[in-house]
Amino acid sequence: MKKVLIVEDERDLAELLAYNLEKEGYQALVTGTGLEGLETARRELPDLILLDLMLPGMMGTEVCSSLRHSDKTRGIPVLMLTARGDEIDRVVGFEMGADDYIVKPFSMRELMLRIRAILRRSGQEPLNSERQITMGTIVIDCGSHRVTVAGVEIELTSTEYKLLLYLAEHNGRVMKRELLLQDVWGYNFVGDTRTVDTHVTRLRNKLGDAGDMIKTVRGFGYKLEE
Amino acid sequence: MKKVLIVEDERDLAELLAYNLEKEGYQALVTGTGLEGLETARRELPDLILLDLMLPGMMGTEVCSSLRHSDKTRGIPVLMLTARGDEIDRVVGFEMGADDYIVKPFSMRELMLRIRAILRRSGQEPLNSERQITMGTIVIDCGSHRVTVAGVEIELTSTEYKLLLYLAEHNGRVMKRELLLQDVWGYNFVGDTRTVDTHVTRLRNKLGDAGDMIKTVRGFGYKLEE
DNA sequence: CACTGGTGTAACAAGTCTGTAACCTTGCTC
DNA sequence: GAGCAAGGTTACAGACTTGTTACACCAGTG
Numbered sequence: 001m002k003k004v005l006i007v008e009d010e011r012d013l014a015e016l017l018a019y020n021l022e023k024e025g026y027q028a029l030v031t032g033t034g035l036e037g038l039e040t041a042r043r044e045l046p047d048l049i050l051l052d053l054m055l056p057g058m059m060g061t062e063v064c065s066s067l068r069h070s071d072k073t074r075g076i077p078v079l080m081l082t083a084r085g086d087e088i089d090r091v092v093g094f095e096m097g098a099d100d101y102i103v104k105p106f107s108m109r110e111l112m113l114r115i116r117a118i119l120r121r122s123g124q125e126p127l128n129s130e131r132q133i134t135m136g137t138i139v140i141d142c143g144s145h146r147v148t149v150a151g152v153e154i155e156l157t158s159t160e161y162k163l164l165l166y167l168a169e170h171n172g173r174v175m176k177r178e179l180l181l182q183d184v185w186g187y188n189f190v191g192d193t194r195t196v197d198t199h200v201t202r203l204r205n206k207l208g209d210a211g212d213m214i215k216t217v218r219g220f221g222y223k224l225e226e
Numbered sequence: 227m228k229k230v231l232i233v234e235d236e237r238d239l240a241e242l243l244a245y246n247l248e249k250e251g252y253q254a255l256v257t258g259t260g261l262e263g264l265e266t267a268r269r270e271l272p273d274l275i276l277l278d279l280m281l282p283g284m285m286g287t288e289v290c291s292s293l294r295h296s297d298k299t300r301g302i303p304v305l306m307l308t309a310r311g312d313e314i315d316r317v318v319g320f321e322m323g324a325d326d327y328i329v330k331p332f333s334m335r336e337l338m339l340r341i342r343a344i345l346r347r348s349g350q351e352p353l354n355s356e357r358q359i360t361m362g363t364i365v366i367d368c369g370s371h372r373v374t375v376a377g378v379e380i381e382l383t384s385t386e387y388k389l390l391l392y393l394a395e396h397n398g399r400v401m402k403r404e405l406l407l408q409d410v411w412g413y414n415f416v417g418d419t420r421t422v423d424t425h426v427t428r429l430r431n432k433l434g435d436a437g438d439m440i441k442t443v444r445g446f447g448y449k450l451e452e
Numbered sequence: 453c454a455c456t457g458g459t460g461t462a463a464c465a466a467g468t469c470t471g472t473a474a475c476c477t478t479g480c481t482c
Numbered sequence: 483g484a485g486c487a488a489g490g491t492t493a494c495a496g497a498c499t500t501g502t503t504a505c506a507c508c509a510g511t512g
Contacts, residue, residue, distance in 0.1 A: 046454085172369060173370060191460065195461075198503095200501090201501060218384055220371055225370065375482060417471065418473090424492090425491095426489085444478095444479075444480085444488065
């Protein structure tokens with residue numbers, strides 16, 4: 001049975017998470033502070049850690065980087081829970097090495113799906129944070145959040161990066177605007193689907209010649225293809 | 227057509243919801259109590275349930291957990307309507323297995339978007355994404371929306387693509403024009419059946435040699451056959 | 453407090469699709 | 483073969499989609 005460690009100071013939420021994880025067949029361990037979380041992680045070596053970004057005493061980011069400093073815990077995937085979407089940009093800037101994040105309030109079903117996805121992935125493939133995706137001349141380095149086109153680094157905003165990564169992860173598949181809004185912008189984002197168009201334009205511009213790789217599929221959405 | 231069950235005791239709100247849902251093209255069923263809601267859910271097996279947390283007689287949470295106890299209704303997504311944004315409500319709702327929640331008063335637009343989001347996720351997405359259909363020299367790749375004839379890619383408009391896909395999915399069976407209009411064009415489309423003819427012509431042209439594979443069955447409709 | 457970079461929305465311009473109607477062709481019945 | 487009905491084809495105006503630009507707003511920063 002897979003072990004999942006929860007590091008979350010809101011007791012209600014922590015218990016709710018534990019309840020749902022156990023219902024899904026995982027073993028749940030709960031801790032309320034960053035220090036406890038670290039100790040438990042070292043002792044129990046869980047398969048996944050759910051880590052609140054805002055913790056009393058020690059920030060989730062610190063916990064995360066401490067985990068990354070020890071060989072024993074380095075490989076454990078971390079899923080960050082954050083209160084607001086903007087916080088995550090800072091985290092991303094810190095190049096912390098969380099494998100995924102989810103913004104509160106989130107749907108329990110979505111969280112469970114992501115957990116399942118991460119655990120499935122951690123079995124076989126190298127971790128998300130160390131992955132590198134290549135599509136034609138575009139290279140996305142997931143660890144450093146760096147994107148190069150034909151060897152030249154380009155600057156992307158966080159939304160642009162997420163959009164590109166999402167399209168690249170779904171290599172060649174057509175993604176509907178609604179789906180992009182849901183998965184790139186977030187589950188609870190309410191907005192115009194034209195927002196996607198605007199960002200695609202911006203992304204294409206920044207990608208230069210490689211911008212052509214983002215294809216419009218009229219009536220359906222967009223895809224990234226070589 | 228997707229069915230949405232509303233369980234809400236405030237008649238005005240229930241009717242407002244029903245009205246808006248129908249405007250969006252869903253079929254709305256309305257019940258006013260938890261018990262009725264449960265019965266209707268079991269009988270009608272809706273695609274989504276909008277559930278008020280505060281109901282006379284039986285709380286929304288009870289309804290929700292009852293739904294989760296039966297195999298038939300377990301998979302139906304539930305969207306909770308709550309009067310206040312208290313954490314407790316959210317926790318309780320999630321614990322019982324609600325998929326999302328929205329706090330009153332909410333904007334109708336946001337609700338509709340969330341509903342669409344939930345239905346999209348639960349329904350069609352995984353179905354078509356990886357499939358490839360081959361009919362003679364025609365290959366339809368559902369993921370990338372790419373169609374090739376004898377290895378050569380051809381450009382189809384969205385209606386043409388949907389029409390071809392539909393015929394291919396009903397391999398060899400004769401499809402009446404009315405049925406095509408309903409399933410390819412959409413349930414609420416009212417139009418001339420000759421519209422189908424026009425598109426079949428266009429499709430045949432684009433398919434080139436393989437255009438012959440779309441056979442006319444005089445007096446009935448069309449079929450796609452090798 | 454001004455400034456800046458990032459976003460989402462609105463608005464407009466192209467350009468593409470598409471339903472309809474009109475006219476032509478084919479196949480069937482007698 | 484005539485007459486007729488069903489299907490094929492074509493042209494076109496209007497509807498719809500998408501690309502692009504501009505702009506207002508927000509948060510962070512100096």
